[in-house]
Amino acid sequence: METILQVRDLSISFTQYDRGTRRRELPVIRRLSLTVEAGQVVAVVGSSGSGKSLLAHGILGILPYNSRMEGEIRYRGQPLTPRRAEKLRGREIVLVPQGVTYLDPLMQVGPQLRMGRRDARARGESRRVLERYGLGPETERRYPFELSGGMARRVLIAAAAMQSPRLLIADEPTPGLDARAAGRILGHFRELAQEGAGVLLITHDLALALTVAHQVAVFYAGETVEVASAADFPAGRLRHPYTRALWNALPQNGFTPMPGAQPGPGEEGTGCPFAPRCPRRGPECAEEIPLRPLAGGLVRCLRPEGGDGL
Amino acid sequence: MKHRLLFTGKKLIRMLLLLLGVSLAAFLLMSASPLDPLQTNVGQAALGTMSQEQIDRLEDYWGVNDPPLQRYLGWLGDFVRGDMGTSLLYRQPVTQVIGQRLQNSLWLMAFAWLFSGLLGLALGLLAGANRGGLGDRIIRGYCLLVSSTPTFWLALVLLMVFAVWLKVLPAGLAVPVGVDAASVTLADRVRHAILPALTLSITGVPNIALHTREKLIDILESDYVLFARARGERPAAILLRHGLRNVALPAITLQFAAISEIFGGSVLVEQVFSYPGLGQTAVNAGLGSDLPLLLGITVVSAAIVFCGNLIADLLYGVVDPRIRRGAARA
Numbered sequence: 001m002e003t004i005l006q007v008r009d010l011s012i013s014f015t016q017y018d019r020g021t022r023r024r025e026l027p028v029i030r031r032l033s034l035t036v037e038a039g040q041v042v043a044v045v046g047s048s049g050s051g052k053s054l055l056a057h058g059i060l061g062i063l064p065y066n067s068r069m070e071g072e073i074r075y076r077g078q079p080l081t082p083r084r085a086e087k088l089r090g091r092e093i094v095l096v097p098q099g100v101t102y103l104d105p106l107m108q109v110g111p112q113l114r115m116g117r118r119d120a121r122a123r124g125e126s127r128r129v130l131e132r133y134g135l136g137p138e139t140e141r142r143y144p145f146e147l148s149g150g151m152a153r154r155v156l157i158a159a160a161a162m163q164s165p166r167l168l169i170a171d172e173p174t175p176g177l178d179a180r181a182a183g184r185i186l187g188h189f190r191e192l193a194q195e196g197a198g199v200l201l202i203t204h205d206l207a208l209a210l211t212v213a214h215q216v217a218v219f220y221a222g223e224t225v226e227v228a229s230a231a232d233f234p235a236g237r238l239r240h241p242y243t244r245a246l247w248n249a250l251p252q253n254g255f256t257p258m259p260g261a262q263p264g265p266g267e268e269g270t271g272c273p274f275a276p277r278c279p280r281r282g283p284e285c286a287e288e289i290p291l292r293p294l295a296g297g298l299v300r301c302l303r304p305e306g307g308d309g310l
Numbered sequence: 311m312k313h314r315l316l317f318t319g320k321k322l323i324r325m326l327l328l329l330l331g332v333s334l335a336a337f338l339l340m341s342a343s344p345l346d347p348l349q350t351n352v353g354q355a356a357l358g359t360m361s362q363e364q365i366d367r368l369e370d371y372w373g374v375n376d377p378p379l380q381r382y383l384g385w386l387g388d389f390v391r392g393d394m395g396t397s398l399l400y401r402q403p404v405t406q407v408i409g410q411r412l413q414n415s416l417w418l419m420a421f422a423w424l425f426s427g428l429l430g431l432a433l434g435l436l437a438g439a440n441r442g443g444l445g446d447r448i449i450r451g452y453c454l455l456v457s458s459t460p461t462f463w464l465a466l467v468l469l470m471v472f473a474v475w476l477k478v479l480p481a482g483l484a485v486p487v488g489v490d491a492a493s494v495t496l497a498d499r500v501r502h503a504i505l506p507a508l509t510l511s512i513t514g515v516p517n518i519a520l521h522t523r524e525k526l527i528d529i530l531e532s533d534y535v536l537f538a539r540a541r542g543e544r545p546a547a548i549l550l551r552h553g554l555r556n557v558a559l560p561a562i563t564l565q566f567a568a569i570s571e572i573f574g575g576s577v578l579v580e581q582v583f584s585y586p587g588l589g590q591t592a593v594n595a596g597l598g599s600d601l602p603l604l605l606g607i608t609v610v611s612a613a614i615v616f617c618g619n620l621i622a623d624l625l626y627g628v629v630d631p632r633i634r635r636g637a638a639r640a
């Protein structure tokens with residue numbers, strides 16, 4: 001099977017100036033790795049502020065002005081250079097962005113979907129794609145401020161569906177949608193994958209991710225801490241204590257809350273960023289910890305679950 | 311529609327209150343002025359040779375002895391009836407003086423307003439689109455240089471270069487000296503207006519350019535431009551499709567706010583070029599204690615500036631779908 005996307009040891013940092021002229025590098029994503037195979041839906045799960053949107057923007061090569069990206073991104077076997085990303089985005093690599101603010105507030109939905117094309121074919125396409133997500137033709141003449149949250153969400157997804165992606169990156173595509181609409185959209189992602197595309201589904205919602213994804217990459221404070229197959233979760237084959245804690249926090253698993261909070265950018269010390277909240281931590285957790293294979297997945301932990309004696 | 315009318319009505323009432331305030335303020339300032347109208351306009355020497363009776367008559371003419379409140383109310387009463395009084399200096403109805411001067415100034419100001427608006431917009435867009443690049447730095451440097459240059463100084467430099475050294479343009483006035491009014495051509499008038507208009511235009515550019523640049527940079531950093539890039543729109547297309555569209559609203563505000571600056575600038579520029587426009591007349595009226603004329607000019611210019619803002623607000627309602635559609639549904 002073809003590997004669509006491979007991200008290895010990706011770091012993204014911002015250059016900031018605190019008080020006056022002192023320059024500071026603020027690392028937001030560190031040592032992030034993940035792989036998306038053709039035909040797969042890979043979910044990226046992490047809490048708010050863990051760098052999920054930035055990962056999406058980094059892959060597309062649309063990070064802001066004051067940011068820096070290091071590491072390796074390969075798309076279909078070839079390095080995804082900024083020039084290549086520029087050629088591919090909107091064609092083969094398509095983004096479903098996180099919110100309504102990604103629509104031009106002064107432009108009607110129709111022209112926005114058609115991106116300047118005026119021909120009858122483009123009109124037909126935009127109408128069809130809106131219809132597919134349950135939006136009538138009158139939606140074309142609406143401005144973003146006239147859309148409800150759920151409608152705006154569907155317009156964003158329609159914009160992605162106008163193009164025929166080989167890699168779809170969806171950044172929190174379902175909030176604001178009722179269960180049926182959300183299910184339809186996730187079903188559509190699965191169909192895309194069945195047709196041979198790769199789908200990267202970004203979400204903070206582990207339960208949602210597990211309903212559709214084949215693989216789940218868990219993020220914590222800008223690092224990949226675990227990559228597991230979706231089947232590992234119900235089977236209890238989890239590796240990282242954070243993944244375990246996320247799983248236990250789900251309503252159907254007892255709603256066990258996790259104490260403490262994720263460190264913000266620049267607040268992580270050395271070693272494992274989860275250590276301060278980790279029930280299994282030991283003195284060695286203050287060192288650099290590699291991402292290593294374990295029981296068919298990957299984990300960045302020196303004392304993983306089910307790994308005693310490793 | 312009803313909403314729009316209500317909005318316009320409210321604005322007009324605000325304008326009337328504002329004009330009242332402005333005229334009162336101008337009047338109080340004039341009353342507090344240390345300039346003695348007789349001394350300034352008649353002259354110390356001439357006053358010395360006059361009889362008390364003559365002096366009393368002059369004092370009556372310049373309104374020195376009436377209590378201020380009575381004078382203001384008198385002026386206001388006439389004004390409401392459409393009579394702005396008679397200019398003491400020009401011995402003509404104020405409406406006539408203002409009409410004539412405004413005609414001279416209006417072309418000058420309209421040209422400077424349009425030219426500085428368009429050039430400022432173009433430079434601002436150019437700089438914002440190439441943020442950090444050579445073009446941006448040149449444009450920013452130019453804007454900072456011009457905005458830190460006093461207007462009168464710039465006027466003098468242009469005067470020196472074009473009128474004194476190159477001798478291609480006249481140094482002042484609105485028409486050639488020693489030519490009777492009938493034989494003054496349009497070309498003559500244009501030639502005389504070029505230098506003042508140019509000065510006024512140049513000083514108006516930086517404000518608009520720098521603000522436009524900021525707005526465009528904000529827009530280019532917005533989520534929707536990010537998404538446009540993610541969808542493979544080219545930078546030029548993004549600038550045309552999203553940049554211009556979103557810069558239009560702040561540009562309207564800037565452009566109409568610039569009217570007041572053009573008015574302010576015209577006072578200095580017309581002074582330097584001895585251009586007989588409204589600005590120069592305002593200076594004369596102020597220094598010559600010509601109360602009716604000064605009040606007239608103040609009210610007229612305030613009204614023009616206010617109308618500019620009103621037009622901007624109304625245009626906003628046309629251009630911004632959030633107001634247009636929002637109002638239509640309300």
Ligand SMILES: Nc1ncnc2c1ncn2[C@@H]1O[C@H](COP(=O)(O)OP(=O)(O)OP(=O)(O)O)[C@@H](O)[C@H]1O
Nearest residue numbers: 014028047048049050051052053054055064204265
């Ligand atoms: N332009 C920027 N300059 C500095 N820091 C930034 C910038 N953009 C994002 N960040 C920081 O990067 C971190 C990750 O942001 P990101 O938007 O990727 O989070 P996220 O995981 O998508 O969160 P959410 O689930 O809330 O969308 C945040 O802590 C944010 O403060």
Ligand SMILES: [Mg+2]
Nearest residue numbers: 052053054098
């Ligand atoms: Mg996000």
